[in-house]
Amino acid sequence: MSGLKLRGVRKSFGAIEVIKGVDLDIESKEFVVFVGPSGCGKSTLLRMIAGLEPITAGDLEIGGARMNDVDPSKRGIAMVFQTYALYPHMTVRENMGFALRFAGVAKPEIARQVDEAARILELGPLMNRRPKELSGGQRQRVAIGRAIVRHPQVFLFDEPLSNLDAELRVHMRIELARLHKELATTIIYVTHDQVEAMTLADKIVVLRDGSVAQVGTPLQLYDDPDNLFVAGFIGSPKMNFLSGVVAAGGSTVRLPDYGDQSIPVAALRSRPADGTPVTVGLRPDHFKRGGAAHLDLNVELIEHLGSETYAYARFGKGEVLTIATQNDRDLKAGARLAAHFDPASALLFDAAGQRIR
Numbered sequence: 001m002s003g004l005k006l007r008g009v010r011k012s013f014g015a016i017e018v019i020k021g022v023d024l025d026i027e028s029k030e031f032v033v034f035v036g037p038s039g040c041g042k043s044t045l046l047r048m049i050a051g052l053e054p055i056t057a058g059d060l061e062i063g064g065a066r067m068n069d070v071d072p073s074k075r076g077i078a079m080v081f082q083t084y085a086l087y088p089h090m091t092v093r094e095n096m097g098f099a100l101r102f103a104g105v106a107k108p109e110i111a112r113q114v115d116e117a118a119r120i121l122e123l124g125p126l127m128n129r130r131p132k133e134l135s136g137g138q139r140q141r142v143a144i145g146r147a148i149v150r151h152p153q154v155f156l157f158d159e160p161l162s163n164l165d166a167e168l169r170v171h172m173r174i175e176l177a178r179l180h181k182e183l184a185t186t187i188i189y190v191t192h193d194q195v196e197a198m199t200l201a202d203k204i205v206v207l208r209d210g211s212v213a214q215v216g217t218p219l220q221l222y223d224d225p226d227n228l229f230v231a232g233f234i235g236s237p238k239m240n241f242l243s244g245v246v247a248a249g250g251s252t253v254r255l256p257d258y259g260d261q262s263i264p265v266a267a268l269r270s271r272p273a274d275g276t277p278v279t280v281g282l283r284p285d286h287f288k289r290g291g292a293a294h295l296d297l298n299v300e301l302i303e304h305l306g307s308e309t310y311a312y313a314r315f316g317k318g319e320v321l322t323i324a325t326q327n328d329r330d331l332k333a334g335a336r337l338a339a340h341f342d343p344a345s346a347l348l349f350d351a352a353g354q355r356i357r
């Protein structure tokens with residue numbers, strides 16, 4: 001079994017604490033993605049799991065055994081970095097077999113392992129080339145191959161695709177999803193790209209400033225964020241945020257910046273009192289024809305992407321809102337738009353940014 005358990009894990013560099021008490025359970029064979037803005041601690045947390053960075057406080061278990069003080073080579077993990085230094089003078093085959101040769105594994109066994117990894121990664125025809133004769137994506141696959149031959153219980157990836165161009169990233173993303181199915185191992189994958197996180201993860205861990213902001217499946221985070229940070233981080237284009245005030249016995253939110261329009265809100269368990277300042281969150285794709293609520297807006301700009309049309313619209317001194325229209329090709333800048341939505345899709349957040357449910 002190769003599940004992981006983190007309890008109260010902390011990391012300080014000198015006087016500065018960068019990981020501030022992380023509790024996390026990762027199931028065996030799960031594909032877990034750490035996502036968050038630059039500097040939030042993703043790489044540090046991964047390096048602590050790998051054993052490349054000592055853990056200042058708390059406990060790390062892998063497969064049920066405490067690993068805090070276990071040597072990196074004995075943790076049953078393999079790590080693939082963003083910058084993967086392949087040996088330039090070695091062929092693909094030699095690069096992939098290097099760790100096994102170093103460990104004194106017999107030649108026929110090395111050949112078997114390397115051939116198996118090459119099959120999984122579709123590197124067969126490239127085995128005798130040197131790194132400089134490969135594309136970026138092919139080099140990345142060789143770097144993954146080097147990790148596969150070690151048969152780790154847990155794979156750690158730190159932004160492995162960030163050096164690749166957009167098209168190759170999408171291709172490698174699909175390859176990685178396939179690889180996870182074929183290898184059936186635990187994968188922890190770091191990225192700051194929320195699309196990568198949404199598409200690859202069984203479970204996403206959103207990190208913010210050294211703490212866990214929320215853990216959930218991609219759709220749990222998308223549909224049911226716990227706070228403004230997660231609501232704004234997950235989803236592209238971003239969720240719209242409108243500041244308002246609870247009114248009419250909790251049944252509506254008044255939007256002073258949008259010409260004092262009021263929108264109905266679904267009944268909430270916590271019944272916020274009238275006058276409570278709130279932020280209303282509405283995703284661009286929450287706007288739908290036939291929704292029982294609406295906002296009157298002026299369209300400032302239209303973007304036709306072919307399959308989608310985005311309207312950028314505002315009213316009064318309110319912020320510009322992004323609205324995914326259902327490919328309304330006739331909509332023009334300057335037009336009035338009654339942007340309809342279902343009141344139940346509007347999320348409310350309190351002044352501290354926590355979700356009101």
Ligand SMILES: Nc1ncnc2c1ncn2[C@@H]1O[C@H](COP(=O)(O)OP(=O)(O)OP(=O)(O)O)[C@@H](O)[C@H]1O
Nearest residue numbers: 013018036037038039040041042043044045191192
């Ligand atoms: N060796 C170190 N000494 C001191 N501070 C460090 C060290 N390594 C990282 N930090 C700090 O710890 C914090 C977290 O860094 P980390 O590299 O984990 O961020 P990250 O989430 O991986 O960011 P990015 O997306 O930019 O890679 C940052 O504020 C960084 O400056």
Ligand SMILES: [Mg+2]
Nearest residue numbers: 042043044158
């Ligand atoms: Mg990093």
